[in-house]
Amino acid sequence: MKKVKNDSLKKIIIVGGGISGLSSGIYGQKHGFITEIYEKNPVAGGLCTSWTRKGFTVDGCIHWLTGTREGTEINYMWKDVGAFTQEDIIEPDNFGTIICEGTPITLWCDLNKLEQELIEISPEDKRLIKKTIKLILAFQNLHLPIDIPLSEMSLWKLMKVGLSLLPYLNVYFYASKKSNYKYSLKFKSPAIRYLLNHIVPGDGNLYTTLYAFGTVSVGNGGVPKGGSKTIINNMVREYEHVGGKIHYAKEVEEIVIKDGVAKGVKLKDGTIVEADYVIAACDSFETISHLLKDKYVIKGFEKRRRLQKIYPTQSCALVTFSVDEKKYRELGITSTYEFPVEPFEAGTSFVQSLRTRAYNYDPYFIVDGKTILNTLIFQSDKDYEYWDELNKTKPVYNYEKEKLALEVQKRIIEKFPSLKDSLEIIDIVTPKTFNRYTNAYHGAYMPFAFTSTGSMFYYDGKIKGVKNVVVSGQWALMPGGLPIALMTGKWAIQRILSKEHKWFAFTKPIKYNYTK
Numbered sequence: 001m002k003k004v005k006n007d008s009l010k011k012i013i014i015v016g017g018g019i020s021g022l023s024s025g026i027y028g029q030k031h032g033f034i035t036e037i038y039e040k041n042p043v044a045g046g047l048c049t050s051w052t053r054k055g056f057t058v059d060g061c062i063h064w065l066t067g068t069r070e071g072t073e074i075n076y077m078w079k080d081v082g083a084f085t086q087e088d089i090i091e092p093d094n095f096g097t098i099i100c101e102g103t104p105i106t107l108w109c110d111l112n113k114l115e116q117e118l119i120e121i122s123p124e125d126k127r128l129i130k131k132t133i134k135l136i137l138a139f140q141n142l143h144l145p146i147d148i149p150l151s152e153m154s155l156w157k158l159m160k161v162g163l164s165l166l167p168y169l170n171v172y173f174y175a176s177k178k179s180n181y182k183y184s185l186k187f188k189s190p191a192i193r194y195l196l197n198h199i200v201p202g203d204g205n206l207y208t209t210l211y212a213f214g215t216v217s218v219g220n221g222g223v224p225k226g227g228s229k230t231i232i233n234n235m236v237r238e239y240e241h242v243g244g245k246i247h248y249a250k251e252v253e254e255i256v257i258k259d260g261v262a263k264g265v266k267l268k269d270g271t272i273v274e275a276d277y278v279i280a281a282c283d284s285f286e287t288i289s290h291l292l293k294d295k296y297v298i299k300g301f302e303k304r305r306r307l308q309k310i311y312p313t314q315s316c317a318l319v320t321f322s323v324d325e326k327k328y329r330e331l332g333i334t335s336t337y338e339f340p341v342e343p344f345e346a347g348t349s350f351v352q353s354l355r356t357r358a359y360n361y362d363p364y365f366i367v368d369g370k371t372i373l374n375t376l377i378f379q380s381d382k383d384y385e386y387w388d389e390l391n392k393t394k395p396v397y398n399y400e401k402e403k404l405a406l407e408v409q410k411r412i413i414e415k416f417p418s419l420k421d422s423l424e425i426i427d428i429v430t431p432k433t434f435n436r437y438t439n440a441y442h443g444a445y446m447p448f449a450f451t452s453t454g455s456m457f458y459y460d461g462k463i464k465g466v467k468n469v470v471v472s473g474q475w476a477l478m479p480g481g482l483p484i485a486l487m488t489g490k491w492a493i494q495r496i497l498s499k500e501h502k503w504f505a506f507t508k509p510i511k512y513n514y515t516k
């Protein structure tokens, strides 16, 4: 670090103790700032959370964590913030099994095995299967520039990044402008067509699907033992270790602005806390609508919010069960398993298949011979409005939640009768729950979907008309998720350092290249 303009330490207030806020806090402390996090809940984590029900830990987040592979750029960042050690990581050998028009297809991480499986199912699609595997490989090797935000890069660095991405531009444009549906129509096999439309829940484009699977298939999308709790506990410990302070159950009501410059925050209890900078690491719509009282706009967000069809938000309902671990293991199926069911309603959506995930790969989620079985049901903006309206009449809301859980339970038992006596509902979450708990816009667990008709959103964290506020978090870069929250938290500190004419201390990632 050099060129210190002002010797007195500057203070940063961080709104929100999710992954992004904790990331900013840790990087901020390590770079000589005084930071304090204000979190509305009595615990940290935000959407990356878990909770206890009937003696079990329900994990409300991590299905795959990009950056678990040693040597990757994101792995360095996770370790910078103390999120996990390599020994903590469980690497799956598959991304789950999907029953596709009657044919079970397992998404093996070993791409040779996957290719062989798909060719056996549909020899007439051999050429296209090989092409798809090649696309996945291309995305495995795509190194996105994450060490520094684009807006802070020198022209020389930008050119270097541009050149390094050149070989991928073709596949990127091809896959980002193609919907999974359109791509799937190229295949003769109805099973493979179905598969392509179901790999990743939601309305993302082919790029989102292949990039997500590419990450997992290269061993870069594992899960930490103990799930979401592990990384949150570790990051909180790291933050406190480097001198940071979290104020729990302290909701921020407003960012205090004087003459176009942020001066601190006002808490819900009326307390004013002064600071030199404010990092808004909470949901970005909460920042605009609540903390800044709709006085400013972030054009990119506003445009996307208006064009809901092109930029749908992504939320879900979660129904969690406990189940006899031995009986579940005897089914001999992969941890994630999707199968068609008699259609039922969840919010305003019709659900035609169920995706279950058993957590018995990690002893942490096994209690007295029982383990957790979770079902994630994708929900849209319209579904959020449905639950939001119902929530105004609590008994009706609770009744509908129970009804949803019973519909799910019935279908799991129909599929796996041996689980009948041990499958117990232990928790139900709707998009409204996410909204109530974290102020998430439309209960979104990920930001706007990157659809084939939409465009990528890369936000520089600034709000026109206000100085010294930096916005971070999952909304700042599509497709969102934990790595984006982590990165944008770090970038917020880099942006402040740049304003302060100070340098960022980099850790050095290793270059890597995969072959099938």
Ligand SMILES: Cc1cc2nc3c(=O)[nH]c(=O)nc-3n(C[C@H](O)[C@H](O)[C@H](O)COP(=O)(O)OP(=O)(O)OC[C@H]3O[C@@H](n4cnc5c(N)ncnc54)[C@H](O)[C@@H]3O)c2cc1C
Binding pocket: 015, 016, 017, 018, 019, 020, 021, 038, 039, 040, 041, 044, 045, 046, 047, 048, 060, 061, 062, 063, 064, 065, 066, 250, 251, 252, 253, 281, 282, 283, 286, 316, 318, 434, 437, 438, 439, 440, 445, 446, 472, 473, 474, 475, 480, 481, 482, 483, 485
């Ligand atoms: C069911 C589910 C499954 C998921 N699975 C994955 C996965 O497998 N892999 C993956 O990468 N991602 C996954 N995600 C997404 C991931 O959890 C989020 O992208 C990420 O946690 C977002 O972090 P964040 O810090 O940007 O925001 P948040 O987690 O929303 O953190 C913001 C924090 O700000 C607090 N806050 C809000 N308003 C205020 C206020 N006014 N004052 C004070 N505090 C406030 C909130 O309480 C919260 O703690 C999943 C999410 C869900 C819900």
